[in-house]
Amino acid sequence: MNDSESDRGLPDILEAGLSVVFCGINPGLRAAATGHHFAGRGNRFWRVLHLAGFTPEVLSPDNDRMLLPYGCGLTAAVARPTARADGLSRTEIEAAAAGFEKKIACYAPRYCAFLGKMAISAMTGSRDIQWGLQTTAFGGARVWVLPNPSGLNRGFSLDELVDAYRALYVAAVRETEAARSCATSP
Template structure:
């Protein structure tokens, strides 16, 4: 599912999903960054720590390069975003824009039926669910039929979590997903 968006007079493609039915886990960003949308590859930004964290947390035997993002499917994981519109920073999205994208996003998760979904950051789940107080980790309510997790956003702009803290949080999800039949 791709489309085009106009930003400052330039047309920018939205980022294609890396999904297939029945994955163990789907990582869900809020929306694509401009660079990721322009290249067509998830977590392409220079300061983004996603691929490094995924490898260090044990999801992949080697660090995947953004241009090889589709290889994540080999490990039972996929990638998507709640809002398809690319921005330089997620803060450029309004809460309403995220809320409006929420129902279509929920249907997408129901259609692909992963066992688990990991929201990268609290912002999207908070807006979709209307819940202001979201905790890190496993959520009490499922999302689109999947067990839902909230992980820290790996963006380099997220200074609240250093690399070790990110790896620990992601490893917790990996271990839980691996131990679920």
């Protein structure tokens, strides 16, 4: 892979009005090389999404666009790929904040789910980030912070990841059902 290929990032998988947009910190080198999100061999994202209820089957990275019909999208806080997220500086993430927040506002998902605390902490300047639903919005979307499913993040077991992602799934489904109920009420 040459330098121009390694800097190209990944295309967003977004459309207006999604229920959840999953926001990775930045693409891994394998994901950038293949052009598909969460393509790293050890990444548990696709399996966790399925087990948490977001998809009826485990999608493969090659089919990442198939996430849209389930009301979910994919993006990254910083476009530049690295072997590990710690290859980004806090300054680089902070510099991406305004453009990223504008992107989220433009697509207007109900939830922006940050995978890990690193990006949301740098983008908001808050060091006290907890897991789960946050009290402040980002780009008009409700913010949910989930553990990063990277194979490098072994601080969370598969079951713990699934439980964390399922909590978001349940909240998103409840909100969608409530919105439908209001729309059909006289």
